Amino acid sequence: MEVLNAIKTRWSNYKYKNKEIPKEVVEDILNCGRLAPSAKNRQPWYFVVTSGKTKTNIIKVMKDKAKNITNKSEMKRIGHSCSLLSTAKTIEKVPILVLVYRPDDIAWAKGDRLSIGACVENMCLRATELGIGSLWILDTIYVEKKIQEITHNENMELVCGLLLGYPDQKPRKKNRKKLRNIIKWQA
Ligand SMILES: Cc1cc2nc3c(=O)[nH]c(=O)nc-3n(C[C@H](O)[C@H](O)[C@H](O)COP(=O)(O)O)c2cc1C
Numbered sequence: 392m393e394v395l396n397a398i399k400t401r402w403s404n405y406k407y408k409n410k411e412i413p414k415e416v417v418e419d420i421l422n423c424g425r426l427a428p429s430a431k432n433r434q435p436w437y438f439v440v441t442s443g444k445t446k447t448n449i450i451k452v453m454k455d456k457a458k459n460i461t462n463k464s465e466m467k468r469i470g471h472s473c474s475l476l477s478t479a480k481t482i483e484k485v486p487i488l489v490l491v492y493r494p495d496d497i498a499w500a501k502g503d504r505l506s507i508g509a510c511v512e513n514m515c516l517r518a519t520e521l522g523i524g525s526l527w528i529l530d531t532i533y534v535e536k537k538i539q540e541i542t543h544n545e546n547m548e549l550v551c552g553l554l555l556g557y558p559d560q561k562p563r564k565k566n567r568k569k570l571r572n573i574i575k576w577q578a
Contacts, residue, residue: 397516402563404524407485407556416521417487420555423517427510430502435493436510439542446488452537453479453530478530485556489514490531490538492547507550514553524558527551 421438429435441449457476482488491511493503511527518525531538531552539545 392520394516397519399565400562401515401519401525402565403526404554404556404558404560405481405484405526406558406560407524407554408559409486410557411486412523412555412557416523417489417555420514420517420521420523421489424510424514427506427513429506429509430499433499433503433506435499435503435506437492437494437544437547439490439492439544441488441490441542442486445541446482448541449488449531449534449538450479450482452534452541453482456534456537475530475533478528481526482528482552482554485526485554487555489553489555490542490544491550491553492544493550495546495548504550511551511553518555522557523555524560526554528554 417440421440424436424438425434453475457473457479460473460475491507493499493507496503515525515527529551531549535549538549539547
């Protein structure tokens, strides 16, 4: 598949078949993340591949948190259209949840997070090429401490998650701003 085609056909997948992904295929996708560029070549990513009981525990803490968001400032931070519960339900349907951690070094926060963005997009594009659906998720950050405990990564920052599974839905049309509205040419 050409890069352009992968870019155009990558989309967020919310429904997955009840079918395992072979370990070597998951590692192929993670390897494409590893090959991404990074600020000062720090390669700040560390992948925890969860499934089974560990994934179930993560879903539970996300659902518990969603039920207990009563505090007003927390509501404001998470937003009214809180997607924590719906994301937890999506994780239930997928065989693999990859957690992406980085060293908890404040001096490198911006560079590392940008680098992880490049890494995750590489993985999404490779997954697309292999016919595997993906969903990039941030909702795990609302229960970051609990997930750190579950995976024994208390000394690292949980940047985001990535769901991987065989898709069980058809691609949607992309909803994007027009190119002319997001470009300014300035000589
Ligand atoms: C950094 C990032 C975080 C995201 N977090 C979530 C999430 O927690 N839950 C979710 O359902 N979708 C999440 N998404 C998916 C976006 O909603 C989706 O990419 C966007 O609506 C565009 O749709 P498309 O990916 O199908 O093109 C996230 C996407 C990105 C890039």
